[in-house]
Amino acid sequence: MRVTSVIWLAVFMRKEASRGAYVTVAKKGAQQAGAIFVLHNHLDGTFDIYGPAPQSMFEANQSERQFELIHQKVQQDTADQYFEKQKSFDPDLWIIETESGSGEISLEVMS
Numbered sequence: 866m867r868v869t870s871v872i873w874l875a876v877f878m879r880k881e882a883s884r885g886a887y888v889t890v891a892k893k894g895a896q897q898a899g900a901i902f903v904l905h906n907h908l909d910g911t912f913d914i915y916g917p918a919p920q921s922m923f924e925a926n927q928s929e930r931q932f933e934l935i936h937q938k939v940q941q942d943t944a945d946q947y948f949e950k951q952k953s954f955d956p957d958l959w960i961i962e963t964e965s966g967s968g969e970i971s972l973e974v975m976s
Contacts, residue, residue: 870959871896873930877961877971886965892948895957901930902951903972904944906964911938914947918975932972 868876874890881888891904903915918931936947948960963970 870899880971891962892960894959899957901959904962912944
């Protein structure tokens with residue numbers, strides 16, 4: 866069984882805070898199963914965007930949320946345009962922003 870979006874978010878925020886990163890919810894989505902996107906701010910004017918990995922990329926019995934890197938080192942306007950497009954497909958999505966100069970993020974990222 867998959868953890869709800871709101872519970873996953875609470876755990877993610879705690880992990881990020883424990884390593885000194887700042888996390889904020891830029892857009893709240895559906896509490897049970899809203900898709901989660903993460904905007905990682907490198908504090909140099911660039912951002913990475915992570916989104917849900919396609920279900921076909923991991924095993925059916927895997928319950929942990931998996932992410933894929935969608936855009937790397939993009940400007941704010943590119944990120945804004947991407948999220949506006951995503952919101953038109955799925956208005957129940959979550960957008961989480963993290964800030965860290967180290968460039969690290971505690972996500973399960975598919976390669």
